[in-house]
Structure formats: structure tokens, C-alpha cells
Amino acid sequence: MSATSRPAMRLLSTRLAQLQRAPAASKLRPSQVRHASRYSAPSKRSYTAAPTQDSYFVNPSGEDAEPRHPTAPARNPLDARAVQEAFEEKRQYHLRRMRFAGMGLLLSLVGLGAVVWNLDLDDMDSVKAEREKAKSGWKLQMDASNEANERFQGKEVVVIGAGEGKRIMAQGKGEEIELVQTGTSSVPHFPRTIYLPASSKDDPNAATPVPGLVTAAQANSPVNPGNVSGQEEYTLVGLGIRTVSFLSIQVYVVGMYVRTQDISGLQAKLIHLVNPEASTLVPAEKEALKKKMLDPVASKELWSELLNVPGMKSAWRISPTRNTDFAHLRDGWKTGIDKRTAEARNEARKIDPSAETQYDAEEFGQSMRKFMTTFSGGKAPKGSVMILTRDQQGALDIYFEAKPEEKTKEIQHLGTVDDERIGRLIWMNYLAGGKVSSEAARQGVVDGCVSFASRPVGSVETMVT
Incomplete structure (x- = not known):
């Protein structure tokens, strides 16, 4: 090897030694970045720590700062693609914030609307009036509750007695009506007994009376006390409040x-x-009856038996807690009917996929159309009364009373649906199955039926009369 090449070899050996040591240095100092010229001397090489990245959620430089992930590499401001990516990332960040803000505003408006919807201004006025009367030294007579100053059908409501023996009465115009508390201030009371027109099919003077029917009694007869103008007395079994949505x-x-x-x-x-051999039920049997009436499957069988025709006469009294209309009430009943008919079809087709049910017949469709057209264009203000009655043959009669406090006006008869399936499905939707229109109403009816069954047969009628 010539003498001129020896210095070059020495320089090359030094360079190779530095290259071999570079990986080890990088392992010991992974957070450092080497900034040195490829051809600089080893003694002049320097290492500078990499700048820390800004947090993805924090923009210390202000609103227009560019949010980046901590592991994202630094961007070259002269790179057009990098600038476009930064702009798009910033845009998506602000869009997400706008969506979250919009959702918060929407939820706030929904909550405010729900509060306003459930706010009872009439109740607030009555509470204010009570406070003013209390300040002026006015006191309730007898053992009255907070609702004693209210009125029912134009009569003053008073509470007599206390405890379990307490009775709520509406007194005035020479008559008394016993009331039951409902649990809501919007419609605070329901009458324990009501009087409804007798069906034309029950007319004892009819040319061809229907077999198996108990004809309507004459006015004020012992078996139908208080009967006026061919009306019949009905007794309350149980009641409850229908609620909707998770806001109840x-x-x-x-x-x-x-x-x-x-x-x-x-x-x-x-x-x-x-x-089958008992005349009344003992406590264990009452619990068994209650369990059966609340069971999703057994309750269907039980009420199907009780609603057979010819059978008993029954009615539902519905009083809205806020202003509504006939269409809203009708749609609720139609939804329940559709649900029950769909369940019947599914059960039938589990056995035979091509099977048809009684609800697939054209006659049932015509009855449904008649039921829907019965509720046409009417308003149902708060406190009004809608009554659905089912006679012994299952025919459905629909009555409406816009202002129950004005008893001078007769109750309005909206129409009749003779198909017994319509009324039976509405009754079943309140009373039987796993899910009903009002669980509170079903519980009230079940408690009332158990109370009836715990007394000897015939004793309840004597108590009412």
C-alpha cells in the first residue's frame, strides 16, 4: 500500500468506527435526534432533543391552533398535502364540537318541553288560592283533605271521617256522589257508581228478546236502584293512570x-x-287468584272466559289529564287492537304457516273501519269523559261527555260497533297479557276483583245499594 493512501485509510477507519457506534447511541437515547452533516468531523457532531408535541385536546396557542395527536409527526408548512390534511382535521374537530353542542341544546329543549307539558297551571292556581285562604283565617270544615275545596260535576267535594273509614263525597243540589281518589291532581276523583243508558237490545218490551240476556229493570226498582230514564247502575272495580314514554x-x-x-x-x-266448591276465598286462594290475573299467559285465558258472550255488562270510563282529541284516543286503542291481532296470527302460524285467524276475515276489517270512523273530528278537553261500554252480546257503545259539571246536557252517543271482537280486544289490551295499556289500571282492576272474590256472593251488590 502506498504512503499516500495510508492517511485516507485512517480517516475511513475513523468514519467506520463512528457509524458502528451510532446505533448503540440511538438505543441509549431514543428521544434524541441527530442533526449533523454526513461529512462533518466526529468531534463536531451534536444532538438536539426533539420538541414535544401539543396535546390533542389542548390548544395553548388559541382558538385557531391546530389540534394534533401526540404521536403525529410535525408537519412541513410548505407541503400542500400536509396543509390540506391539517385543515381537514381542524374542520372535523370543530364539526364534532358543533354536533355535541347541538345534541346538548336539543336535549335541553326536550327536557324543558316535558316540564312545561306536565305543568298543571290549574293546580298551581288552586294551591295559590288555598294559601291565600289560609292566610285570611279560612279553615276546612270536617276532616277535609287538600282537595276538599274542589268541585265534582258542580258539587262541592268534602271528606267525611279519617283513616280507612274515610269517605269522599260530592254534595249539592239535593244529592250525594261517593268518590274515589285517582292519584293525580289533573283528574282527582272518579265516581264509585255511574249510570249509563240501557242498550236497546235489553228492552223488555222488545218483540224478539235475545236469549240469555237479563233485561233492564224498570225505573227505581229494587234490582236497579237510582235508575232514571232507563239507565243502569255500574260499580267501579278499579282504576289507574295511563302514562307514555320514559318520562311517564x-x-x-x-x-x-x-x-x-x-x-x-x-x-x-x-x-x-x-x-269450584268455595263460596268465598281464603287468603291463600286470594293470592293465587291475584297471581293468575297478573300472569302473562294465565290472564289471557282467565279474561277470555270472563268476557265470553252472553256475559256481564262492563264499561271503561276515560278522563284525559290534558287537552286531546278523539283521534289521539282512537289511535291508542287501534294500536292495542293491532298488537293483539298480530299476536293471534303469530300463534296460529306457529302451528300452520298458512292458517287464517278470525281477524283476517273481511267482516272484521269492516268493523274496524266503522270503529275508526266513529271518532271523527272531536275534541276531548282536560276533564272530559269518554265511556266505552260492552253489553252482554259484546256490542261496543261509545259515549262522550265534554263537560261533566254541566249535568243539564245529556251524554253524547257517538256510535255502536256490533262486532264483539272489537270490544273484547280493547278490554284484553287493558287487562291481559305481558304488556298492557296501563299497568296501574290493571293492578287496580285486579285488586278490585280480588276484593270482590273475598266476600260472599251477593254481598257487594248489597253494599253498593
Whole structure:
């Protein structure tokens, strides 16, 4: 090797030694970046720490700062693609913030609307009036509750007695009406007994009376006390409030009534469903009856038996807790009917896929159309009364009373649907199955039926009369 090449080899050996040591240095100092010329001397090489990245959620430089992920590499401001990516990332960031803000505003408006919807201004006025009367030294007479100054059908409401023996009465115009508390200030009371027109099919003077029917009694007869103008007395079995949505918005109060002279037959059927040889039920049997009436499957069988025709006369009294209309009430009942018919079809087609049910017939479709057209263009203000009655042959009669406090006006008869399937499906939607229109109403009816079954047959009618 010539003498001129030896210095070059020495320089090359030094360079190779530095290259071999570079990986080890990088392992010891992974957070450092080497900034040195490829051809600089080893003694002049320097290492500078890499700048820390800004947090993805923090923009210390202000609103227009560019949000980046901590592991994202630094961008070259002269790179057009990098600038476009930064702009798009910033745009998506602000869009996300706008979406979250919009969702928060929407939820706030929904919550405010729900509060306003459930706000009872009439109740607030009555509370204000009570406070003013209390300040002026006014006191309630008798053992009255907070609702004692309210009125029911134009009569003053008073509470007599206290505890379990307490009675709520509407007194005035020479008559008294016993009331039951509903649990809501919008419609605070329901009457314990009501009077409804007798069906034309029950006319004892009819040329061809229907077999198996108990004809309507004459006015003020012992079996139908208080009967005026061919009306019949019905007794409350149980009631409850129908609510909708997860906010439990109250829609209406609904109560089931049974014609008073049919209660003994209902008692006998309820008792015999549990113990065919008993005349009344003991505590263990009452619990068994209640469990059966609340069971999703057994309740369908039980009420199918109780609603057979010819059978008892019954009615539902519905009083809206806020202003609504006929279409809204009708759509709720139609939804329940559609659900029940769909369940019947599914059960039938599990056995035979080509099977048709009684609800697939053209006659049923015509009855549904008649039911829908019965509720046409009417308003149902808060506190009004809608009554659905089902006679012994299952025919559905629909009545409406816009202002119950004005008893000078007769109750309005909206129409009749003769197909017994329509009424039976509405009744079943309140009383039977896993999910009902109002669980509170079903619980009230079940408690009332158990109370009937715990007394000897015929004793409830005597108590009412």
C-alpha cells in the first residue's frame, strides 16, 4: 500500500468506527435526534432533543391552533398535502364540537318541553288560592283533605271521617256522589257508581228478546236502584293512570266498571276459577287468584272466559289529564287492537304457516273501519269523559261527555260497533297479557276483583245499594 493512501485509510477507519457506534447511541437515547452533516468531523457532531408535541385536546396557542395527536409527526408548512390534511382535521374537530353542542341544546329543549307539558297551571292556581285562604283565617270544615275545596260535576267535594273509614263525597243540589281518589291532581276523583243508558237490545218490551240476556229493570226498582230514564247502575272495580314514554307523561285516568246487578255473577266466576266448591276465598286462594290475573299467559285465558258472550255488562270510563282529541284516543286503542291481532296470527302460524285467524276475515276489517270512523273530528278537553261500554252480546257503545259539571246536557252517543271482537280486544289490551295499556289500571282492576272474590256472593251488590 502506498504512503499516500495510508492517511485516507485512517480517516475511513475513523468514519467506520463512528457509524458502528451510532446505533448503540440511538438505543441509549431514543428521544434524541441527530442533526449533523454526513461529512462533518466526529468531534463536531451534536444532538438536539426533539420538541414535544401539543396535546390533542389542548390548544395553548388559541382558538385557531391546530389540534394534533401526540404521536403525529410535525408537519412541513410548505407541503400542500400536509396543509390540506391539517385543515381537514381542524374542520372535523370543530364539526364534532358543533354536533355535541347541538345534541346538548336539543336535549335541553326536550327536557324543558316535558316540564312545561306536565305543568298543571290549574293546580298551581288552586294551591295559590288555598294559601291565600289560609292566610285570611279560612279553615276546612270536617276532616277535609287538600282537595276538599274542589268541585265534582258542580258539587262541592268534602271528606267525611279519617283513616280507612274515610269517605269522599260530592254534595249539592239535593244529592250525594261517593268518590274515589285517582292519584293525580289533573283528574282527582272518579265516581264509585255511574249510570249509563240501557242498550236497546235489553228492552223488555222488545218483540224478539235475545236469549240469555237479563233485561233492564224498570225505573227505581229494587234490582236497579237510582235508575232514571232507563239507565243502569255500574260499580267501579278499579282504576289507574295511563302514562307514555320514559318520562311517564300522564295521558288519562281510566277505570273499569261492571253493571251492579252483574257483580254477583262476576264474584261466582272469580271464586270458581280458583276453587269450584268455595263460596268465598281464603287468603291463600286470594293470592293465587291475584297471581293468575297478573300472569302473562294465565290472564289471557282467565279474561277470555270472563268476557265470553252472553256475559256481564262492563264499561271503561276515560278522563284525559290534558287537552286531546278523539283521534289521539282512537289511535291508542287501534294500536292495542293491532298488537293483539298480530299476536293471534303469530300463534296460529306457529302451528300452520298458512292458517287464517278470525281477524283476517273481511267482516272484521269492516268493523274496524266503522270503529275508526266513529271518532271523527272531536275534541276531548282536560276533564272530559269518554265511556266505552260492552253489553252482554259484546256490542261496543261509545259515549262522550265534554263537560261533566254541566249535568243539564245529556251524554253524547257517538256510535255502536256490533262486532264483539272489537270490544273484547280493547278490554284484553287493558287487562291481559305481558304488556298492557296501563299497568296501574290493571293492578287496580285486579285488586278490585280480588276484593270482590273475598266476600260472599251477593254481598257487594248489597253494599253498593
